[in-house]
Amino acid sequence: MNCIICRQAEFVDGFTSIPFERGEYKLMVNHVPALVCPNCGEAIVDEDVATHLLSIAENIISEGIFEDIRDYSK
């Protein structure tokens, strides 16, 4: 599949970092499996991955943590 942003390259399997922000709450999740554009860096995650990311974010919110950096696998 060609990149939807730059249309200059095809997506390849890789990893990306996904930031979340909700009010004062900030989270960065690293090593998220994604399709990544080698030209512009645009990344797409599939639905299962997005769902898991949300559950990571909700767990951290429920712990009362407002700023954190996590690894996707943990």
Ligand SMILES: [Zn+2]
């Ligand atoms: Zn691109």
